[in-house]
Amino acid sequence: MARSTEQATSSAPERDGSPTTLAQDLLVACRRGDSTERYRTALAKATDADLRQIREDRQTGLAFWLNCYNAGTQLLLEERPDLYESPLRFVRFFHAPAVTVGGTSLPLDRIENGLLRGGRSKYGLGYLPKINVTNFERRYRLDGCDPRIHFALNCGAESCPAIRAYEPDRVDEQLDLATRSYLDATVEYDADAGTVLVPRVFLWFRGDFGGGSGIRELLRSYDAIPDDATPKIRHNSWDWTRAAGKFVE
Known part of the structure; x- marks a missing residue:
């Protein structure tokens, strides 16, 4: 069973190569300050068949995209902090490539609104559908929006919630926590x-x-x-x- 972020800090992650595990271990590597290249490369090379469970099982998809978002934030803050500090943060930082999954480069904005929120616009206070929807989003977005994700997503701001690594079989319990x-x-x-x-x-x-x-x-x-x-x-x-x-x- 996948370990939580708290449990995974004592030793280097050496586990199976499923996309779910890769996303979780990418997040752990970000926390530890370890090299992230192997996980990023593997996620980028994942095939549609590899991503099947993420597409078909809601709990798996929820945990996966939460981990991808939070890892992507940490990678951007480390590698391109100027984007966050820019007066144009909401364009430059949130629309910059954060992680690549299955050959598709994904900014934070697309992971949050196109995938985790089920294709809802970031404008209109959460009442409007997202207009520009990509084929990737149509294929991998979650059905509906669990509002608890807003207490799990960390965009790099002081007011954001703390980050944990989410696990498919515990994601509901973890989101409650x-x-x-x-x-x-x-x-x-x-x-x-x-x-x-x-x-x-x-x-x-x-x-x-x-x-x-x-x-x-x-x-x-x-x-x-x-x-x-x-x-x-x-x-x-x-x-x-x-x-x-x-x-x-």
């Missing part, structure tokens, strides 16, 4: 004022969460607000300070 941990650290409920202060991802991707009622329901389910509370939602600012290497301890 990531969500609870992030909400515990960032949500501020004020019963007297009748308000709850939440991270800005709840605004940027409001539709992914099912609007205001969906956001409150999620907050209740993770004990961020009381079960009988219906507070007004306020959004915190986002700290874009570059923070590479933000892994779960």
Whole structure:
């Protein structure tokens, strides 16, 4: 069984060569500061047959693309930090090639919105479909959007959640843990004022969460607000300070 990021720091990864394992080990190599070339090359050479389980099994695809995104972020921050620091960050950094899978070069924007979010636009607060959809996205995108991915994806900013390596057979449990941990650290409920202060991802991707009622329901389910509370939602600012290497301890 694949090891978690926390478990994989004690020895060099020597495991099977499936794309799922390669993506996980690529992320571990990023954390350790090891060479990533072997994993990047193998992922780039993966065939459609190699990627079949990623395409056909949702849990496998979810874990795979989360690991690819987070590894891609770390690679870009290390190799092209100028893109992140640019005033044009949202064009230059998020649209720069991050990882190559099956011969297709993928920027972070495409992994997040075209694949993990099931083909939703990054504009329109999560309510609009993505217009420019590639054949690769049509073939490999997930069906629907699990909003918990927003507490697992790390784009290099200080306000982003910490990174862990996701495993297909544990991804649901791991996403629950990531969500609870992030909400515990960032949500501020004020019963007297009748308000709850939440991270800005709840605004940027409001539709992914099912609007205001969906956001409150999620907050209740993770004990961020009381079960009988219906507070007004306020959004915190986002700290874009570059923070590479933000892994779960």
